[in-house]
Amino acid sequence: MYTARSSPRLTYRAVESSDEAFLWSLTTNHEDWRNFNPVMDRPPTKTYISDWLKKMMTGSMLAAIVSLPKDPSNPNSAEDTPIGIVNMVGPLPGLESHHCSLFGLILLPGFQCKGYGTEAFNWAVWWQFECANMHRLELFVAEGNERAIHVYKKAGFSVEGCRREAKFFEGRYWDIFLMGLLVGSGEAGKGGRRGL
Numbered sequence: 547m548y549t550a551r552s553s554p555r556l557t558y559r560a561v562e563s564s565d566e567a568f569l570w571s572l573t574t575n576h577e578d579w580r581n582f583n584p585v586m587d588r589p590p591t592k593t594y595i596s597d598w599l600k601k602m603m604t605g606s607m608l609a610a611i612v613s614l615p616k617d618p619s620n621p622n623s624a625e626d627t628p629i630g631i632v633n634m635v636g637p638l639p640g641l642e643s644h645h646c647s648l649f650g651l652i653l654l655p656g657f658q659c660k661g662y663g664t665e666a667f668n669w670a671v672w673w674q675f676e677c678a679n680m681h682r683l684e685l686f687v688a689e690g691n692e693r694a695i696h697v698y699k700k701a702g703f704s705v706e707g708c709r710r711e712a713k714f715f716e717g718r719y720w721d722i723f724l725m726g727l728l729v730g731s732g733e734a735g736k737g738g739r740r741g742l
C-alpha cells in the first residue's frame with residue numbers, strides 16, 4: 547500500500563532547489579499559510595521562502611513534495627503535479643537516541659478536502675516509523691484548525707498538551723496544541739514496527 551515514494555493515489559519526492567516557485571504558491575492562501583507557519587502573521591517574502599527551502603534541504607530528515615501522478619494507474623509516471631509538502635524534522639544533534647520527530651503538512655487550496663491530506667499524513671506517519679525508525683511523532687496545531695485536528699486524531703494522534711495563548715493573530719492570543727503518536731498505536735501507527 548505504501549512505499550517510500552508512493553501511497554495509493556499520491557507520489558512523494560524530496561524537495562529540490564527548483565521547487566522555490568511551488569513553495570511560494572503554498573503561501574497564496576493567507577489562512578492556510580498562517581496555520582502552517584509559526585511566524586508572525588505578515589506578508590511572506592521570497593527571501594523567507596528561499597531560506598525555508600535551504601533549511602529543509604539541509605536540516606530536514608525528509609521534506610517531501612506530495613504530488614498527483616500524471617498517470618493515476620502508474621504511481622511512478624513522470625511529470626507529477628505537486629499539490630503540497632510534508633516536512634519531517636528528525637531529532638536534532640544530541641537527541642538522536644530519542645527517535646522523536648516533528649512534522650507538518652500543507653496542501654494547495656484546490657486539492658484540500660478530497661482525502662489527499664489524510665493520505666499524505668498517513669504516509670508520512672508510515673514513512674517515519676517504517677523507513678526512518680522513529681519511535682514517537684509530534685506536531686503542533688493551532689486552536690481553531692479543526693480540519694487538521696480531525697485528520698490527526700483520525701490517524702490516532704492525541705492532544706498531549708497545550709501551549710496556552712502561544713500564538714497571536716487577529717488581535718488575540720490562540721492556544722497551540724501539542725499532539726503525539728507512538729509507534730504501533732493509532733490507525734496510522736499500527737503499521738509501525740511494534741504493530742507488525
Ligand SMILES: CC(C)(COP(=O)(O)OP(=O)(O)OC[C@H]1O[C@@H](n2cnc3c(N)ncnc32)[C@H](O)[C@@H]1OP(=O)(O)O)[C@@H](O)C(=O)NCCC(=O)NCCS
Nearest residue numbers: 578581652653658659660661662663664687692693694696
Ligand atoms: C490540514 C490539511 C493538510 C488536511 O488535508 P485535506 O486534504 O484538506 O483533508 P482531508 O480531505 O484528507 O480530510 C479532511 C477531514 O476533515 C474533516 N473536516 C473538514 N472540515 C472540518 C471542520 N471544520 N471540523 C472538523 N472536521 C472537518 C472532513 O470531513 C474530513 O474528515 P473525514 O475524512 O473523516 O470525512 C489541509 O486542509 C491543509 O493543507 N490545510 C492548510 C494548512 C494547514 O492547516 N496545515 C496543518 C498545520 S498544523
